[in-house]
Amino acid sequence: MSQGNTRVTPQVVNAHACPVREVLDRVAGKWSVLIIVAAAHGPIRFTELERGVEGISRRMLTLTLRNLERDGLLTRTVHPTVPPKVEYELTPVAHELHASLLGLTDWAERHRVTIAESRAAYDARHQPE
Amino acid sequence: MSQGNTRVTPQVVNAHACPVREVLDRVAGKWSVLIIVAAAHGPIRFTELERGVEGISRRMLTLTLRNLERDGLLTRTVHPTVPPKVEYELTPVAHELHASLLGLTDWAERHRVTIAESRAAYDARHQPE
DNA sequence: CAGCATCCAGAGCGATACTG
């Protein structure tokens, strides 16, 4: 860790050691969060998710659900009926994650406008036309 | 909220309307967060960032810095000296973001092990060999 | 020192079609 250095600057951030990145890698996928939000208030079926998460394809829904299940963020319950019925439900861990995301949501909503303005200003500054 | 429906299920989540996704789109890039973390405790120079954020290429550092600057998350100060010196500093908005990320960091650290185990178990279950 | 331009490989994701 510490080398006998008196300077402050180092502050090395390792992409692999950084826990924030770990979460983000898990959550950054285009759909993961949306699915978590959609499933936040109780068990939900495949087709309901398909409708609930606007714009998601069947393929991506399946893939994302598998990943979330793999990470232990949701459980998959197959009801052996005809027609088949599968329900997905957030695990406690995922609920905690959902709660933590609220901080970000909040940030986003507070600064959404500011950021949009900043972008517009920047673009105007750099592309006169 | 309620449509005359007695069922609960609807819960439509729109990818474009969702504020969480907005943040994530901004932050999910492989490097944004790491740069924010690296710059969190004061102004920092280009080369210092290059060393501080392990594994980043010069190209990605430049690109990510531009995006962060564009969003108003950091300021770029050029000191007209020889050799040139450029300092990047987080804006208050970015500091707030950094604070919000703590919730996620925390979550990640609490469940890192559990998640890894869950993955291993899942993989074992689905790929006997 | 700080950065831009070019080239290139791979991941991510959408569209579509088929199945238990």
Next chain:
DNA sequence: CAGTATCGCTCTGGATGCTG
């Protein structure tokens, strides 16, 4: 209903080399 399989594009990001 709840998936799986295949194709192909787009976009990200790494490597390298050139400049003020």
